[in-house]
Amino acid sequence: xxxxxxxxxxxxxxxxxxxxxxxxxxxxxxxxxxxxxxxxxxxxxxxxxxxxxxxxxxxxxxxxxxxxxxxxxxxxxxxxxxxxxxxxxxxxxxxxxxxxxxxxxxxxxxxxxxxxxxxxxxxxxxxxxxxxxxxxxxxxxxxxxxxxxxxxxxxxxxxxxxxxxxxxxxxxxxxxxxxxxxxxxxxxxxxxxxxxxxxxxxxxxxxxxxxxxxxxxxxxxxxxxxxxxxxxxxxxxxxxxxxxxxxxxxxxxxxxxxxxxxxxxxxxxxxxxxxxxxxxxxxxxxxxxxxxxxxxxxxxxxxxxxxxxxxxxxxxxxxxxxxxxxx
Amino acid sequence: xxxxxxxxxxxxxxxxxxxxxxxxxxxxxxxxxxxxxxxxxxxxxxxxxxxxxxxxxxxxxxxxxxxxxxxxxxxxxxxxxxxxxxxxxxxxxxxxxxxxxxxxxxxxxxxxxxxxxxxxxxxxxxxxxxxxxxxxxxxxxxxxxxxxxxxxxxxxxxxxxxxxxxxxxxxxxxxxxxxxxxxxxxxxxxxxxxxxxxxxxxxxxxxxxxxxxxxxxxxxxxxxxxxxxxxxxxxxxxxxxxxxxxxxxxxxxxxxxxxxxxxxxxxxxxxxxxxxxxxxxxxxxxxxxxxxxxxxxxxxxxxxxxxxxxxxxxxxxxxxxxxxxxxxxxxxxxxxxxxxxxxxxxxxxxxxxxxxxxxxxxxxxxx
Numbered sequence: 001x002x003x004x005x006x007x008x009x010x011x012x013x014x015x016x017x018x019x020x021x022x023x024x025x026x027x028x029x030x031x032x033x034x035x036x037x038x039x040x041x042x043x044x045x046x047x048x049x050x051x052x053x054x055x056x057x058x059x060x061x062x063x064x065x066x067x068x069x070x071x072x073x074x075x076x077x078x079x080x081x082x083x084x085x086x087x088x089x090x091x092x093x094x095x096x097x098x099x100x101x102x103x104x105x106x107x108x109x110x111x112x113x114x115x116x117x118x119x120x121x122x123x124x125x126x127x128x129x130x131x132x133x134x135x136x137x138x139x140x141x142x143x144x145x146x147x148x149x150x151x152x153x154x155x156x157x158x159x160x161x162x163x164x165x166x167x168x169x170x171x172x173x174x175x176x177x178x179x180x181x182x183x184x185x186x187x188x189x190x191x192x193x194x195x196x197x198x199x200x201x202x203x204x205x206x207x208x209x210x211x212x213x214x215x216x217x218x219x220x221x222x223x224x225x226x227x228x229x230x231x232x233x234x235x236x237x238x239x240x241x242x243x244x245x246x247x248x249x250x251x252x253x254x255x256x257x258x259x260x261x262x263x264x265x266x267x268x269x270x271x272x273x274x275x276x277x278x279x280x281x282x283x284x285x286x287x288x289x290x291x292x293x294x295x296x297x298x299x300x301x302x303x304x305x306x307x308x309x310x311x312x313x314x315x316x317x318x319x320x321x322x323x324x325x326x327x
Numbered sequence: 328x329x330x331x332x333x334x335x336x337x338x339x340x341x342x343x344x345x346x347x348x349x350x351x352x353x354x355x356x357x358x359x360x361x362x363x364x365x366x367x368x369x370x371x372x373x374x375x376x377x378x379x380x381x382x383x384x385x386x387x388x389x390x391x392x393x394x395x396x397x398x399x400x401x402x403x404x405x406x407x408x409x410x411x412x413x414x415x416x417x418x419x420x421x422x423x424x425x426x427x428x429x430x431x432x433x434x435x436x437x438x439x440x441x442x443x444x445x446x447x448x449x450x451x452x453x454x455x456x457x458x459x460x461x462x463x464x465x466x467x468x469x470x471x472x473x474x475x476x477x478x479x480x481x482x483x484x485x486x487x488x489x490x491x492x493x494x495x496x497x498x499x500x501x502x503x504x505x506x507x508x509x510x511x512x513x514x515x516x517x518x519x520x521x522x523x524x525x526x527x528x529x530x531x532x533x534x535x536x537x538x539x540x541x542x543x544x545x546x547x548x549x550x551x552x553x554x555x556x557x558x559x560x561x562x563x564x565x566x567x568x569x570x571x572x573x574x575x576x577x578x579x580x581x582x583x584x585x586x587x588x589x590x591x592x593x594x595x596x597x598x599x600x601x602x603x604x605x606x607x608x609x610x611x612x613x614x615x616x617x618x619x620x621x622x623x624x625x626x627x628x629x630x631x632x633x634x635x636x637x638x639x640x641x642x643x644x645x646x647x648x649x650x651x652x653x654x655x656x657x658x659x660x661x662x663x664x665x666x667x668x669x670x671x672x673x674x675x676x677x678x679x680x681x682x683x684x685x686x687x688x689x690x691x692x693x694x
Binding site for chain 2: 138152159166170174178303307313
């Protein structure tokens with residue numbers, strides 16, 4: 001494989017930007033802390049109060065933003081590569097709507113806590129994604145069919161979700177709707193560890209499949225000539241992509257558009273023909289960290305981060321359409 | 328299905344070349360035409376009869392059973408002291424009329440968009456027109472404290488036209504113009520964005536949230552005559568305009584270049600279609616909320632027996648779409664009896680499987 005200097009440089013710059021965003025996010029808030037103290041607190045020094053604010057309140061949230069953003073970026077990269085379409089993402093194949101349905105059932109019918117909600121979201125999202133895949137399957141699951149069937153399933157589940165929210169009493173409906181927007185509010189280290197464990201499990205498998213993925217981008221026939229079982233590989237990659245989105249959704253609710261925008265922005269910056277996994281993950285981490293900072297501090301009230309990502313992501317989406325077309 | 332008549336290869340959003348099939352021009356032999364004319368008249372009669380039957384059923388059925396003679400009395404010799412008369416006059420009559428108007432509006436605007444964009448997957452829901460109307464209404468409720476459904480109207484119209492133009496502009500950039508996939512994706516994208524911003528407006532204020540969470544599902548229940556009177560002129564104008572567009576749209580089905588060479592004014596046709604779609608979708612969304620899929624399903628189903636003539640498609644849609652919405656509304660009243668399911672949920676549960684079937688049946692290149 002050719003040594004990819006530009007990709008490496010881009011990744012380094014992205015890491016640097018994530019560090020800067022992290023430093024800003026750790027030092028700002030109701031109780032501003034100068035960066036030097038943040039540094040000291042992270043290394044175990046500094047005043048006890050400062051250490052508590054930095055490492056126990058702000059750090060887990062930042063870590064989750066980076067990890068989940070990275071997971072979403074990876075997931076988006078996989079789906080865009082599979083559907084060979086810059087607009088493919090697990091959002092579009094109905095995963096988010098399904099996980100919201102699962103979470104709504106848990107929150108509104110069983111008034112479940114954080115972990116039950118996460119479980120419900122996982123079950124709902126995976127069941128929906130499996131349904132969409134099976135419905136789109138006809139001698140292989142083709143990109144376009146996946147997208148349209150995903151739109152249909154999302155619409156149906158969306159109607160059901162709206163009905164559930166309408167049935168519930170106002171406070172429960174509001175909290176369910178906030179979960180549905182995707183939010184990192186009130187998360188602590190307790191929620192970081194399962195995420196890390198899952199990522200440690202998933203990323204090596206993905207690393208092993210990244211070369212065949214590149215070959216699959218050339219088309220099923222071309223991939224087949226180099227000895228790849230296209231249908232099986234696509235299924236495996238799709239499972240990994242869904243697992244990554246499922247992880248993020250279970251932890252923080254359906255945060256939209258990161259998985260869509262991150263791989264494309266990364267692609268523009270690295271000037272690669274295809275979607276690249278590592279820059280996509282880093283871009284996702286950066287985007288979510290910045291979006292979460294804006295959601296926390298820009299409006300006076302703490303908004304769910306999903307509200308930020310949907311607005312930013314959407315304008316990006318339109319720009320993408322216009323640009324793609326102009327070429 | 329209307330394919331691109333030019334038969335050139337053109338590209339989808341990923342830039343892959345997609346060959347399109349040339350359109351089949353049906354021979355209009357006299358024997359076939361004569362035989363099918365009686366058949367078509369019979370179908371038209373059947374559609375009209377179904378519509379009348381469903382209107383009656385909509386007046387009769389509901390949480391409280393009202394006998395047919397009482398319904399007739401309530402309509403023609405109204406007695407303000409009778410509870411049953413009040414139910415019919417103030418509740419079921421406006422509901423039925425609204426289902427008629429909104430069904431026709433969503434259905435015909437779907438037929439218009441499908442014809443004007445030559446896109447079988449087009450629908451005011453999928454292309455984001457309803458989402459645009461809903462978005463402006465959400466802003467009106469959240470920011471300006473508008474509360475009566477009658478006053479949603481102008482906001483919904485403004486939202487519908489801005490989003491129609493925006494989606495079309497975003498999708499038609501570049502050489503290939505607005506290909507079906509690009510239109511669908513930009514519509515879905517814009518809907519997602521507007522939906523997200525709308526939901527943040529709703530989350531900031533519990534009152535707005537409460538006011539909009541049932542409207543945003545789509546329902547014709549509990550609206551009152553004032554709402555019917557407010558939206559009826561707009562919808563009727565839109566329908567008249569739509570009927571007038573049928574012939575120019577037939578020319579457009581041949582492709583832009585060919586229809587231009589036949590003397591059709593493509594720009595003017597598209598402009599008038601946008602106006603009609605805005606009037607229809609905007610007014611219907613203001614009254615009933617964003618109801619999807621009626622505009623997708625009905626013109627599709629109608630084309631099975633109407634053939635490609637837009638006049639027939641629009642006429643049949645005008646009869647069948649209100650039937651569908653009435654039927655969905657009646658089903659919604661009965662499934663959870665004595666509680667009710669909103670019509671928007673019923674149409675989504677009927678419509679989404681239709682979309683899925685369409686996607687399974689047709690090859691991507693056919694779209």
